[in-house]
Each structure stands twice: as structure tokens, then as C-alpha cells.
Amino acid sequence: xxxxxxxxxxxxxxxFFSALGNDCKKIGLTFKEGDIRTKLSFIIMGLGxxxxxxxxxxxxxxxxxxxxxxxxxxxxxxxxSKITTLGTVATHKVKRKTxxxxxxxxxxxxxxxxxxxxxxxIALWRLNVEENRREELTLKAGKxxxxxxxTFGSLFDKNFDKTLLFLPVTGxxxxxxxxxxxxxxxxxxxxxxxxxxxxxxxTWVGLQNFKELVSFGxxxxxxxxxxxxxxxxxxxxxxxxxxxxxxxxxxxxINKKGIRFKxxxxxxxxxxxxxxxxxxxxxxxxxxxxxxxxxxxxxxxGLIQSAIxxxxxxxxARVTIVVVNIWIGIPYLMLIATGLLMNIPEDLxxxxxxxxxxxxxxxxxxxxxxxxxxxxxxLLTQFTGNLNNFGVIYLLSxxxxxxxxxxxxAGTTDLLVTxxxxxxxxxxxxxxxxxxxxxxxxVTAIFALxxxxxxxxxxxEEGFQ
Amino acid sequence: xxxTGYKSKQRIGxxxxxxxxxxxxxxxxxxxxxxxxxxxxxxxxxxxxMESYIIPxxxxxxxxxxxxxxxxxxxxxxxNTVIIAFFVAALQTIVILCVSYAxxxxxxxxxxxxxxxxxxxxxxxxxxxxxxxxxxxxxxxLTQAGAIPGLILVSVASSGMGYYVCxxxxxxxxKALxxxxxxxxxxxxxxxxTMTIPMSKPIIIYTxxxxxxxxxxDYIFASYVAFGHDKSYNVAVAMxxxxxxxxxxxxxxxxxxxxxxxxxxxxxxxMFLQKYxxxxxxxxxxxx
Numbered sequence: 001x002x003x004x005x006x007x008x009x010x011x012x013x014x015x016f017f018s019a020l021g022n023d024c025k026k027i028g029l030t031f032k033e034g035d036i037r038t039k040l041s042f043i044i045m046g047l048g049x050x051x052x053x054x055x056x057x058x059x060x061x062x063x064x065x066x067x068x069x070x071x072x073x074x075x076x077x078x079x080x081s082k083i084t085t086l087g088t089v090a091t092h093k094v095k096r097k098t099x100x101x102x103x104x105x106x107x108x109x110x111x112x113x114x115x116x117x118x119x120x121x122i123a124l125w126r127l128n129v130e131e132n133r134r135e136e137l138t139l140k141a142g143k144x145x146x147x148x149x150x151t152f153g154s155l156f157d158k159n160f161d162k163t164l165l166f167l168p169v170t171g172x173x174x175x176x177x178x179x180x181x182x183x184x185x186x187x188x189x190x191x192x193x194x195x196x197x198x199x200x201x202x203t204w205v206g207l208q209n210f211k212e213l214v215s216f217g218x219x220x221x222x223x224x225x226x227x228x229x230x231x232x233x234x235x236x237x238x239x240x241x242x243x244x245x246x247x248x249x250x251x252x253x254i255n256k257k258g259i260r261f262k263x264x265x266x267x268x269x270x271x272x273x274x275x276x277x278x279x280x281x282x283x284x285x286x287x288x289x290x291x292x293x294x295x296x297x298x299x300x301x302g303l304i305q306s307a308i309x310x311x312x313x314x315x316x317a318r319v320t321i322v323v324v325n326i327w328i329g330i331p332y333l334m335l336i337a338t339g340l341l342m343n344i345p346e347d348l349x350x351x352x353x354x355x356x357x358x359x360x361x362x363x364x365x366x367x368x369x370x371x372x373x374x375x376x377x378x379l380l381t382q383f384t385g386n387l388n389n390f391g392v393i394y395l396l397s398x399x400x401x402x403x404x405x406x407x408x409x410a411g412t413t414d415l416l417v418t419x420x421x422x423x424x425x426x427x428x429x430x431x432x433x434x435x436x437x438x439x440x441x442x443v444t445a446i447f448a449l450x451x452x453x454x455x456x457x458x459x460x461e462e463g464f465q
Numbered sequence: 466x467x468x469t470g471y472k473s474k475q476r477i478g479x480x481x482x483x484x485x486x487x488x489x490x491x492x493x494x495x496x497x498x499x500x501x502x503x504x505x506x507x508x509x510x511x512x513x514x515m516e517s518y519i520i521p522x523x524x525x526x527x528x529x530x531x532x533x534x535x536x537x538x539x540x541x542x543x544x545n546t547v548i549i550a551f552f553v554a555a556l557q558t559i560v561i562l563c564v565s566y567a568x569x570x571x572x573x574x575x576x577x578x579x580x581x582x583x584x585x586x587x588x589x590x591x592x593x594x595x596x597x598x599x600x601x602x603x604x605x606x607l608t609q610a611g612a613i614p615g616l617i618l619v620s621v622a623s624s625g626m627g628y629y630v631c632x633x634x635x636x637x638x639x640k641a642l643x644x645x646x647x648x649x650x651x652x653x654x655x656x657x658x659t660m661t662i663p664m665s666k667p668i669i670i671y672t673x674x675x676x677x678x679x680x681x682x683d684y685i686f687a688s689y690v691a692f693g694h695d696k697s698y699n700v701a702v703a704m705x706x707x708x709x710x711x712x713x714x715x716x717x718x719x720x721x722x723x724x725x726x727x728x729x730x731x732x733x734x735x736m737f738l739q740k741y742x743x744x745x746x747x748x749x750x751x752x753x
Contacts, residue, residue, distance in 0.1 A: 157652035167560070254486070258479045274731065274739075280724075441589045
């Protein structure tokens, strides 16, 4: 198996290089066989198409080259050239005036943007060469090139995908891809409270932050990290499966023959989805507080003397969070399960009943296998969602209670994501936040991509039909 | 004989089922009843803090009066949230429809690469990039005073990645319909606007509903972007302080009143459109 994948990898690399070689050959051929318009297009992108009357295509290509040159000379290059050091001139004071030096943050941000710009212009340049080749070959074959109007019209027909995707892809590039790549780079720098731009410089430190995260020395976050990671996994597991089975049970109960007011019960449960969690969860958090309604009531009727420390005892806080999460989780499951339960053919149950199967047996061998099979991918998304379930933890316990044995201001109910948040907002420890973010990604990816392929409904799509 | 046995067994079973359902209904509704009742507790004659009883001794509108009195910017915060929610719902729906149609109906170079890379990007935690987004928005002047357009921009810009449910729905619309229209000479754009969109009412409502509800909960990024600028807060950011800072004792019932005012429109909207929500969620869950 391992051998096989290695071979495949080698093949991948081989195909990549042969594709690259073919590409170069094609580009060379285009240049050699091309007329003067094509040759000029190698330097001035889009000139060839414009001279051949393909004004729209040509102008778009030319414009992108102009923008690229304008960006790089006016802006990008100054940042890109400093990316290896992230700036050397610190902000300092000359007499009483502050002289701003290099801003490491902007150097990295625009440096990354410039790298993307270079990649984009190379891709566009290749397109430009291909376009020239295609036009020449078309003309040589004695065919006509499409008119500009036709080219424009194709944006709403053959090339409608480009029109549709242009803005969304740009948005995702600027506000998701670029920031993520930037933050991955931050994980390899010393950008933290003591190195904040623009007052101070920060610079590359290699793998030091990753070592700090897993080291068990006095400076290391290792003990805390592994405890937080363990709780994150335990929480995701409990939250997913407890909610799943209880939700399923409630759905079956409401679906049961002879139960009336089905719609009423469902509506009551669905209230937790309808009311913004920000309102309901904050209120529930206060219900369980030391001076909250639950403790207050229990004290008043004399069941307890002192308040139950729902949020200040680590173990109790964890249990409370899991329990409150049931309150949120059951309705979702109930909604999904209700629809699916109706899909199970009634005669399956009928024949089981004739065979004398008990309700439990029917559940075990008909309902549950079917549900698990159908909702496999959903369970997985629930699980990865719970790994990153920021809202519930943050609104209920805020990650607390804190403890002396945890470093880095982590609390005992903190998930990796809430810890990441605390590091960013409270401690300005961006470098460690970035490292934890990468860890969250790795953990999520292991489950989302690794387990996904093993799911029965993915492996065997026809299984339950 | 056997039949009556089965029937009576079922009756007993149903009896316990009802008891159980009534019990969980009480548990499920308790916090909501609590919020509503406590929001009516008199601030003047009782207290604004947390007490060990739920039914106020004296019903009054003190807390609501406070919210509307102009002592705080509550109405402005409310307006901000409504504006964000409307714009996000409208724009996000448009983006998702466009992306879903392109991915469901058209085959183009880089399609699978695009979908795979978006899937990978989606596995990164959203809060990771908070500081970077903040600086990006700051470059455009969209933080603090400009936080509201900034928040709309950020939520709309990345929304294309949430195409799964909608694409799943488009995939179920038979391709033969598209092909027939294309043979008749309709362009892709025409098919999209005059055929696919009118047929997708449930999924459009679902997408818009989910998008509309999210901004009411947005505390984290909103508080980061609007930091320190009271006038650009949304309700979540503003009211979070009332329960989490130290003087929450005096503001607890006010929080409840605000919570009721936030929850009523959102809950009503959700209840009206529940059918579409269930359809979307179930469809999304099964297709994964």
C-alpha cells in the first residue's frame, strides 16, 4: 500500500514535469512559427489579438499586464524585496519625532500578495501565448475569428461560468485564501505582543513556535496543548454522538404511531434553533451561575446549602456544557431524522413485527443501521463542526474555569479554537495563535478527509437501495 | 386476544411517551419563558440583577422603556444589525446561487481543483485570520466607524464556499431541461435566470434565511472590527457587555428585554419559513 502510493507520487511528479516540458515546447513552437504580432505579444501581452481585431481579449490581457507592472513598481516590489528579513529598519526616534521604519506586517501581507500576483501573471502570460497560437492557427486554416460581440456574448453562454465565478473567486482569494496563507507564514515568525507592527519589527524564526507548542519544558506549552487537544476531541465525540442518539430517540418517539400533536412537539423543540443562540445561550449560562436561578431555587427550597459551582469546577463545567449542548443539538437531529425515518419502508417493520421482533430489536437492526448509513457524512460534518464549536463554549463558559496547571491563559473547557481566539484577542500572541490554527486544521483535516473515505455510504453508494 | 394485548401495550407506551414529551417540552421552553418573564420585572421597585425567582413580583415595562429611552444606543445597534442582516442575506444568496449554478451545470478547466481547494480552505478555523482581515479592512477604512460595510463585505466575500446545499439542490434539477432549452437557442444566462432560479424557490429561501440569522449572533468578529466604536456595534456586541462585564447585576433584566426584542422577529421569521429550513438541512445532511 505504502509502496503503491509512493509510486503514484513519483508518477505524479513525472507527469508534472513532462507536462511542463510540453508546455515549454509549445511556447517555443509558438514563438518560432509565429508572425511578428505573436512575437511582440511575448513582451506586450494582448498585442497580437488586438492587431488581429480581437480587441476585447487583447485589451483584457494588456490591462492585466499594465496593472501588474503598476502594482509591482509602485508598491509590490518594495515589500516583496524585504520579505526575507521582514524589514530591518526599526521605528525609532530622531530627537522628539518618531520616524517610522519598516512595517513587518505589511511587508509580509503585501509580499504574499505580490507572490500571488507573480503566479497570476505567469498564468495569464501562458494564456496569452495560447490565445495567439490559436488565433494564428485559425487564420491559417482559413477560418474566421469570432467577432468582439460574439466574444462578449459568450460570457453569458459558453463562458457563463467565468462571469458567475469572477466575483466569488476574487472575494474568496482576498478574504480567505490570502489571509490564511498570511497566517500560515505568521506561524514561522515571532509576531507577538513584544513584536507588534509598526512600533517593532518581527522576523522569521523557523520552527521555533511549533517546538514551543509541543515542548514539555518550563517555557513550553506542551502540557497545556495536549490537555486542550484531548478535551477538544472528547468534547467533539460526546457532543456529536450523545446528541445524535438522543435526537434520534426523540424523533422516533414523536414519529411513533398514535402520538398526537406531532407538529406541536416539533415546534417546541425547534425554538432553540429559531432563537438566536447569543440570547438563549447567554441566558442559560446565567441560569447555571452561582447566583443564577437554578442555584437560587435549590437553595431556597433547602436542597443545597452553598451554590453548586457549575462554571467554576472544571469537571462540572465540562459536564454542564455537554448537557446544555444536548438542549441545542437534539432539535437539529430531530428535524433531520424525522424526514429520513419516513423513508424507511413500512413493510420492513411490518414483517419484523410478524416475526415477533420487539421494538428494541427493530430499532437495532432496521432503524439504526439505515440511519447510520444515510447520515454518515452528516455525522462527520457534525463532528468536525463540534471540534470547532466556538459559539457554545464561548457563550457558556468562555473557556473557563482557569487553572494554575494550564499555561498560555487556557481554561479547562477551552477548545483549540477558543484558545486560539484568546491568544489573538487577549494576549496578542499571534504567532502561537497561528500555530494552533494550523493544528486545528490538521486535526479537522484528519477527520474530514481521512475518515470520509472510510464511510460506508461513500465507499458503497448503492449499499442501501 | 393478541391484538388487544398489543393495543393496550401500545396505549401504555404512548402514555409514557406523552409524559416524556411534556417533560422535555418544559425543559426546552424553560429558558425562553424565563427570559420573557424576567424582562418584565420592575427595575425600579425590584432589581435589575439575577434573583432566585422567575415570576416577577411586579410586572412593569421598565426595562423596555430603558431600551427605547435613548440612554443607550440600543435602537442604533438594532438598526445596524438589521442592515447587516438584510445585506448579507441578499448578497450572500446571490453569490451562492451563482457559484452553485456554475459548479453544478458547467464543466470548465479547474472545476475540481477549485472545489477541492475550497474544501481545504474551509477546514481552517475562521478566527485564525481575524487579525489579517482586520488589517485588510483597515486599509480600506472599513473598521471602527466603517465597521458595518466592513462586516457585510467580509461575510459576503467568503460566502461562495458555502455552496454545498444549494449545488446539491441544483444537481437534482434534471439536466435534460437545460439541454432542451439550449436546443431551443437559450443561452446559459437565460436558462439560469428564467428557468433555474424560478425553480429554486425553496433553496433560495433556505439560503437567505440562514444568512439572515447569522449576523444576529455575530459577536466575535463584529466586536473585533468595531472595537471601541459604540455607534458601529451590533446588538450582540453591545449587549454582551451587559451580561459579561462586572455590573451585569444591574443590567440582567435589561439584557432579557433586549433579548426578547431580538428574538421575536428572528423567531417569527424562522417559524414561518421552517418548512424550507427543514428541507435545506435534511437535503444537505444526506448529501453530506
